[in-house]
Amino acid sequence: xxxxxxxxxxxxxxxxxxxxxxxxxxxxxxxxxxxxxxxxxxxxxxxxxxxxxxxxxxxxxxxxxxxxxxxxxxxxxxxxxxxxxxxxxxxxxxxxxxxxxxxxxxxxxxxxxxxxxxxxxxxxxxxxxxxxxxxxxxxxxxxxxxxxxxxxxxxxxxxxxxxxxxxxxxxxxxxxxxxxxxxxxxxxxxxxxxxxxxxxxxxxxxxxxxxxxxxxxxxxxxxxxxxxxxxxxxxxxxxxxxxxxxxxxxxxxxxxxxxxxxxxxxxxxxxxxxxxxxxxxxxxxxxxxxxxxxxxxxxxxxxxxxxxxxxxxxxxxxxxxxxxxxxxxxxxxxxxxxxxxxxxxxxxxxxxxxxxxxxxxxxxxxxxxxxxxxxxxxxxxxxxxxxxxxxxxxxxxxxxxxxxxxxxxxxxxxxxxxxxxxxxxxxxxxxxxxxxxxxxxxxxxxxxxxxxxxxxxxxxxxxxxxxxxxxxxxxxxxxxxxxxxx
Numbered sequence: 001x002x003x004x005x006x007x008x009x010x011x012x013x014x015x016x017x018x019x020x021x022x023x024x025x026x027x028x029x030x031x032x033x034x035x036x037x038x039x040x041x042x043x044x045x046x047x048x049x050x051x052x053x054x055x056x057x058x059x060x061x062x063x064x065x066x067x068x069x070x071x072x073x074x075x076x077x078x079x080x081x082x083x084x085x086x087x088x089x090x091x092x093x094x095x096x097x098x099x100x101x102x103x104x105x106x107x108x109x110x111x112x113x114x115x116x117x118x119x120x121x122x123x124x125x126x127x128x129x130x131x132x133x134x135x136x137x138x139x140x141x142x143x144x145x146x147x148x149x150x151x152x153x154x155x156x157x158x159x160x161x162x163x164x165x166x167x168x169x170x171x172x173x174x175x176x177x178x179x180x181x182x183x184x185x186x187x188x189x190x191x192x193x194x195x196x197x198x199x200x201x202x203x204x205x206x207x208x209x210x211x212x213x214x215x216x217x218x219x220x221x222x223x224x225x226x227x228x229x230x231x232x233x234x235x236x237x238x239x240x241x242x243x244x245x246x247x248x249x250x251x252x253x254x255x256x257x258x259x260x261x262x263x264x265x266x267x268x269x270x271x272x273x274x275x276x277x278x279x280x281x282x283x284x285x286x287x288x289x290x291x292x293x294x295x296x297x298x299x300x301x302x303x304x305x306x307x308x309x310x311x312x313x314x315x316x317x318x319x320x321x322x323x324x325x326x327x328x329x330x331x332x333x334x335x336x337x338x339x340x341x342x343x344x345x346x347x348x349x350x351x352x353x354x355x356x357x358x359x360x361x362x363x364x365x366x367x368x369x370x371x372x373x374x375x376x377x378x379x380x381x382x383x384x385x386x387x388x389x390x391x392x393x394x395x396x397x398x399x400x401x402x403x404x405x406x407x408x409x410x411x412x413x414x415x416x417x418x419x420x421x422x423x424x425x426x427x428x429x430x431x432x433x434x435x436x437x438x439x440x441x442x443x444x445x446x447x448x449x450x451x452x453x454x455x456x457x458x459x460x461x462x463x464x465x466x467x468x469x470x471x472x473x474x475x476x477x478x479x480x481x482x483x484x485x486x
Contacts (some may be wrong), residue, residue: 002176016178024170031163039156046131046147053083054135054145061137069143070096082128083147084117090140099144101127107142110134114149129153204232256283313348314398315340317356318391325360333362334385341392343400345466347447352400354463355443356389358436359402359462363387367404367459390463395417396464397449405459414453440464 015201061069067086073085077098086097088107100120106113111134116127132146191209198206208221209226262275322338329336345352369385390401409417418437441451449466 016174016181020171020178023174024167027170028163030164031159035156035159035163039152039216042152043131046149046152047133050131050145050147053135054143055142057145058135058137061141061143066095066141069137071310073097073343078112083145084119085131086144088142088144089452095141097144102144105132105284106132107144110136110142115146117146118240175320185217188477192221193280199228204228204235237370252283252287256280256402285353309347310349310352311344311346312344313398314345314352314391316347318389319401321356321360322389325357325364329364329387333415334364334367334387336360336387336389338389339392340390343391343393343398345398345447347466348443351443351446355440355464356400356402358440360387360389362436362462363406363460367406369405370459393468394465396468398468399463400466401461403456403459403461405456407461408455408458409453411455417453418451437462442472 003012016394057069060072064071067279069087073096074088076082077085082098084097084099086099086102086107087095088094096118100122102120103115106115106385112131113134114129114131117130117132118127129149130146132144135143135145137143188209188211193206195206207225210221211218222484244279259276259279265459266272305382318338318340326336362386367385367387386405388401388403390399390403418441437451437453443449444464444466447466449464452463452465453462454463
């Protein structure tokens with residue numbers, strides 16, 4: 001298809017043609033209405049002038065008779081730009097006037113008429129047109145008085161000429177504007193098409209061009225670019241997960257196979273087989289937990305978990321996590337505290353609970369305080385084996401936080417720590433999959449919030465900050481719930 005053909009087939013050009021047609025019809029209607037009113041106004045003025053003069057000459061005839069009427073007509077006919085006059089006998093013979101010829105039958109009927117005529121003093125045979133009125137006098141005489149319509153024709157011609165030029169200018173400017181707009185839109189659409197072709201070819205880094213006008217195409221391009229960034233992030237995450245699964249799950253799968261092969265190779269007792277099976281089951285449970293965590297992250301990042309959102313109090317979730325993990329913390333020589341206030345949320349309770357549980361598990365696993373004595377003057381509470389769970393309302397956000405006093409995470413590693421399967425050097429000797437913080441971060445994003453890692457001096461404070469939502473079905477408690485390690 002040629003460039004001109006593409007231009008004519010664009011929606012912008014077709015819309016321009018439609019608007020051009022509508023505007024041309026409107027302009028033609030407006031000019032037509034103006035011309036018609038101008039014609040009617042001039043006709044009314046001529047009729048008023050002729051009617052007034054008929055009244056005067058009829059009065060002359062009534063007072064002075066035919067001789068007086070003829071004298072008055074001859075005097076008036078000599079004036080420059082005079083009207084048309086004609087007096088005829090009952091037999092139709094002309095008695096006085098300045099008309100040389102009329103259309104047949106004009107004098108036979110009284111009233112108004114438009115007729116062609118020729119003056120007596122004109123040498124050429126050209127005919128003009130006039131608006132005339134015929135009045136019957138006494139004794140059968142008839143009086144015709146009229147006015148030439150040249151002025152009306154001239155004004156109408158001026159209006160018609162202006163209408164033609166106006167419509168021509170409208171068409172030319174409309175087509176020119178349509179071509180300009182269509183070319184501009186077509187250029188931008190072609191640029192978008194080229195970008196989408198590169199994206200479909202696999203280059204997800206391509207972005208649609210955004211102008212500075214802020215029009216609907218710019219807004220569309222901005223939204224599409226945001227969508228492309230989201231798609232690219234999901235694809236990068238998918239590739240990262242695939243790579244991580246290939247690397248990080250290869251080791252436990254290899255251990256499973258080697259343990260099963262070793263159990264088969266050895267001719268041991270039933271206790272040896274049982275021990276091998278128990279270790280295999282334990283390793284399998286770890287793999288299942290890893291895949292469950294990946295599935296929960298996928299649910300959170302895809303947004304499918306929004307279907308199960310409801311109103312609840314995050315303080316109840318914190319209390320439930322405290323009751324669940326308090327025995328585990330005590331078994332590890334640690335204390336678990338909870339400090340809550342009324343914290344209404346609208347979200348997925350299961351995912352919020354799982355995210356907070358992951359943070360508590362990490363705190364129990366990595367939050368053991370350093371054995372060294374605290375420096376002089378340091379807060380004793382900052383060096384004990386205490387983990388604090390918080391759930392509170394902070395302005396327009398709900399804060400769910402877990403604070404420990406262990407080794408913490410260096411600031412340079414905090415951004416990388418929330419990625420999937422990332423395990424820092426200090427945690428590689430402990431069991432785990434490296435998905436706890438990743439899940440918590442995905443849950444925070446699902447609810448429009450974020451996950452922050454801060455220094456607890458010493459230790460680490462991990463906080464979920466989620467926008468507070470209306471929870472109409474919840475009643476605020478009268479006091480905050482706080483549990484101390486007394």
